[in-house]
Amino acid sequence: MTFGLQPEAGAVRMPAPVGDLSAHAGPPPALLFDHVSVRFGAYTAVNDASLLVGDGEFVSIVGPTGCGKSTLLNVAAGLLEPSEGDICVYGRSLEGINADAGYLFQADALMPWRTALSNVITGLEYAGTERKAAERLGNEWLARVGLSGHGERFPHEMSGGMRKRVALAQTLIRDPKIVLMDEPFSALDVQTRVLMENELLQLWTTYRKSVLFITHDLEEAISLSDRVIILSAGPSTHPIAEFRIDLPRPRDVAEIRMTPRFVELYHQIWDAMKEEVLKAYERNQRKLAD
Ligand SMILES: Nc1ncnc2c1ncn2[C@@H]1O[C@H](COP(=O)(O)OP(=O)(O)OP(=O)(O)O)[C@@H](O)[C@H]1O
Numbered sequence: 001m002t003f004g005l006q007p008e009a010g011a012v013r014m015p016a017p018v019g020d021l022s023a024h025a026g027p028p029p030a031l032l033f034d035h036v037s038v039r040f041g042a043y044t045a046v047n048d049a050s051l052l053v054g055d056g057e058f059v060s061i062v063g064p065t066g067c068g069k070s071t072l073l074n075v076a077a078g079l080l081e082p083s084e085g086d087i088c089v090y091g092r093s094l095e096g097i098n099a100d101a102g103y104l105f106q107a108d109a110l111m112p113w114r115t116a117l118s119n120v121i122t123g124l125e126y127a128g129t130e131r132k133a134a135e136r137l138g139n140e141w142l143a144r145v146g147l148s149g150h151g152e153r154f155p156h157e158m159s160g161g162m163r164k165r166v167a168l169a170q171t172l173i174r175d176p177k178i179v180l181m182d183e184p185f186s187a188l189d190v191q192t193r194v195l196m197e198n199e200l201l202q203l204w205t206t207y208r209k210s211v212l213f214i215t216h217d218l219e220e221a222i223s224l225s226d227r228v229i230i231l232s233a234g235p236s237t238h239p240i241a242e243f244r245i246d247l248p249r250p251r252d253v254a255e256i257r258m259t260p261r262f263v264e265l266y267h268q269i270w271d272a273m274k275e276e277v278l279k280a281y282e283r284n285q286r287k288l289a290d
Pocket residue numbers: 040043045063064065066067068069070071072234
């Protein structure tokens with residue numbers, strides 16, 4: 001069975017659950033969800049989910065609201081233990097926090113009492129890096145995310161886009177092999193969002209991290225990713241389809257959205273997703289009526 005790394009060109013719809021890992025060949029993937037289920041009390045949020053992120057691959061997960069996207073990301077981060085199944089990081093079963101992963105959330109996780117530079121180097125400080133060396137590296141990273149000369153600003157003195165850049169530098173300065181991103185740009189205005197998406201792609205091209213990216217936004221998922229995985233509506237979420245995104249790189253996320261191939265992929269993926277979105281919407285309406 002094709003398991004993600006080399007699906008055929010174009011759209012590849014996979015049966016649910018996507019789960020036969022035995023046929024996966026090649027080097028161990030950065031992340032492997034092996035028949036993962038997550039229950040919160042009697043509620044089954046995720047049921048028998050299997051998926052992988054190859055080394056250096058950019059994979060997005062999309063799905064209806066509340067279906068379990070963040071839950072899967074928390075499992076990958078080691079913040080949440082699966083009720084069943086296993087999560088492997090570069091071939092090794094994960095126990096505790098995923099030390100190979102950096103995490104970027106939707107909400108700002110910057111410390112308001114620290115300057116941009118001081119926020120960027122927080123992780124290095126905890127790791128015991130000498131202050132001068134940490135500051136030198138911190139300034140390099142601020143330059144890489146377009147914030148040269150802004151190191152002394154406090155979070156309240158920066159725009160949402162600038163704060164997001166600081167958060168990105170804060171995550172990448174620790175050189176994680178894997179970056180877990182939970183709707184990192186959803187709070188930004190449309191223009192800033194496009195700028196940040198392009199910057200993320202440039203950084204990804206340079207440093208080739210393995211990325212698992214969660215988003216509601218199908219356009220964002222297609223324009224950034226190598227593969228897009230669709231989750232079913234909750235409860236008992238699991239992958240229902242995956243699509244290889246065969247758009248050329250390097251990409252400009254605004255321009256790529258105008259291309260015929262992008263539009264074609266969008267239609268194919270939306271076709272696979274809309275039934276689940278509708279199901280989730282109807283369930284939410286019923287909950288509100290109860
Ligand atoms: N700690 C928890 N305890 C109980 N239920 C939880 C917990 N965390 C998540 N859930 C439930 O699990 C389901 C999936 O939640 P999750 O946050 O993973 O969904 P999501 O797809 O990321 O949501 P959104 O689209 O709103 O960002 C939801 O019904 C949620 O209420």
